[in-house]
Amino acid sequence: MELAERGRGRVSPNPLVGAVVVRDGAVIGEGFHAELGGLHAEWAALEDCRRRGGDPAGATMYVTLEPCAHQGRQPPCAEAILEAGISRVVIASEDPSEKASGRGPGILRDGGVEVASAAGAEAASARLLNQPFRKHARTGLPLVTLKMAMSLDGRTSTAPGDSPWISGEPSRALVHRWRAESDAIAVGIGTVLADDPLLTARHPDARQPIRVVFDSQARLPLDSQLLATLDQSPVLVVAPPDADPNRVSALRDAGVEILVTGGATPADRIASALADLGRREITSLFLEGGRTLASAFHAADQIDESRTFIAPVLLAPSTTDPRSGGVGVGGFPPHGGCGGQGPSPASASSRRPEQRAVQGRPPTPTTGPARLSALESHVEQVGDDTLITARFREW
Numbered sequence: 001m002e003l004a005e006r007g008r009g010r011v012s013p014n015p016l017v018g019a020v021v022v023r024d025g026a027v028i029g030e031g032f033h034a035e036l037g038g039l040h041a042e043w044a045a046l047e048d049c050r051r052r053g054g055d056p057a058g059a060t061m062y063v064t065l066e067p068c069a070h071q072g073r074q075p076p077c078a079e080a081i082l083e084a085g086i087s088r089v090v091i092a093s094e095d096p097s098e099k100a101s102g103r104g105p106g107i108l109r110d111g112g113v114e115v116a117s118a119a120g121a122e123a124a125s126a127r128l129l130n131q132p133f134r135k136h137a138r139t140g141l142p143l144v145t146l147k148m149a150m151s152l153d154g155r156t157s158t159a160p161g162d163s164p165w166i167s168g169e170p171s172r173a174l175v176h177r178w179r180a181e182s183d184a185i186a187v188g189i190g191t192v193l194a195d196d197p198l199l200t201a202r203h204p205d206a207r208q209p210i211r212v213v214f215d216s217q218a219r220l221p222l223d224s225q226l227l228a229t230l231d232q233s234p235v236l237v238v239a240p241p242d243a244d245p246n247r248v249s250a251l252r253d254a255g256v257e258i259l260v261t262g263g264a265t266p267a268d269r270i271a272s273a274l275a276d277l278g279r280r281e282i283t284s285l286f287l288e289g290g291r292t293l294a295s296a297f298h299a300a301d302q303i304d305e306s307r308t309f310i311a312p313v314l315l316a317p318s319t320t321d322p323r324s325g326g327v328g329v330g331g332f333p334p335h336g337g338c339g340g341q342g343p344s345p346a347s348a349s350s351r352r353p354e355q356r357a358v359q360g361r362p363p364t365p366t367t368g369p370a371r372l373s374a375l376e377s378h379v380e381q382v383g384d385d386t387l388i389t390a391r392f393r394e395w
């Protein structure tokens with residue numbers, strides 16, 4: 001699994017895979033899938049074994065994902081294992097994609113190889129290694145990881161004119177690594193208009209993710225940094241069919257691809273956009289906000305994981321801050337939200353319809369905002385910030 005991890009950010013839409021060839025308790029070959037179109041882990045491990053002067057015949061191969069049986073960018077691994085005379089294969093996780101689903105292990109068994117499966121913690125770790133691949137294989141949709149940075153007082157936006165960064169340098173470096181590991185990054189047009197971000201991965205050897213802007217009125221400025229850096233990675237604008245045709249064609253002329261999505265509600269449009277991104281073999285989407293788009297993803301039930309930085313700063317607005325949207329109790333905006341404009345992630349659009357206010361009347365208190373239920377969460381220190389990682393689904 002450590003070998004497999006070395007391919008992160010380089011092999012998508014393929015899975016991360018590592019393989020080790022063992023004889024009499026000693027490793028005689030090891031390999032991993034290092035780049036898209038490159039050798040699969042099993043081939044790499046067998047090659048490594050031969051390079052070291054070893055003979056894989058009669059040895060055991062441990063592999064993190066079931067060996068493939070199909071001819072893709074590389075020849076089938078099950079065939080290579082049979083040809084090498086490996087006598088036992090231990091598989092840590094099954095491959096849920098349609099072209100795999102047990103075919104490789106079947107070919108190996110038919111060829112007289114003993115096939116065993118890992119269980120418990122090893123099997124779980126192998127599945128977690130490949131969550132984007134597994135979700136994409138099972139649903140056709142990318143895995144969505146929400147990243148948010150907030151102040152101690154729960155705000156996600158700084159004052160106009162201030163640096164948009166809430167989290168510290170080490171956290172931002174980590175964000176750049178996560179961007180490099182993702183197939184695509186998404187933001188709402190609100191974030192682009194407020195911050196004019198680049199959304200590139202400033203990380204050594206980074207593969208640049210595709211940049212996606214949810215922008216239903218095609219408002220993405222033609223002089224934005226996103227458009228100025230189209231040579232680094234493509235920009236995709238998600239817009240409905242009725243977006244202003246002049247703005248749409250100006251964006252197209254500037255080199256932006258328009259992803260036309262239907263759907264009656266913001267949540268429907270998100271589901272439709274995700275399906276389209278999945279068809280383009282985007283297996284992981286790093287959702288960088290802002291809160292309005294994050295709320296819509298929440299309402300669409302499309303957040304698989306979250307990474308939240310809490311920075312040791314307080315950003316409560318002054319009573320004259322025009323972006324506070326007026327002042328509510330204790331100096332906070334009247335929408336009860338936590339920073340900037342728009343609803344908080346757990347309010348407005350993420351609420352069930354019966355919870356929304358009707359004609360100026362306050363909403364009837366029911367059960368509170370819809371909550372995600374974490375399968376697993378983890379807290380760690382990153383520089384001066386606290387990072388909370390939570391996983392809501394397993395694929």
Ligand SMILES: NC(=O)c1ccc[n+]([C@@H]2O[C@H](COP(=O)([O-])OP(=O)(O)OC[C@H]3O[C@@H](n4cnc5c(N)ncnc54)[C@H](OP(=O)(O)O)[C@@H]3O)[C@@H](O)[C@H]2O)c1
Pocket residue numbers: 147148149150155156157158164166187188189190191192194195214215216217218219265266267269270288289290291292293294296297340341342
């Ligand atoms: N702390 C953090 O982690 C973080 C991260 C990112 C941004 N920010 C801050 O957040 C602020 C911007 O946040 P924001 O909430 O105003 O804007 P946002 O979430 O970035 O963008 C919201 C806009 O996206 C558009 N949109 C298109 N399709 C949508 C859909 N399906 N669902 C929802 N929205 C959709 C809508 O505008 P149209 O209707 O015009 O399309 C909507 O107003 C900035 O101040 C930025 O600095 C903070």
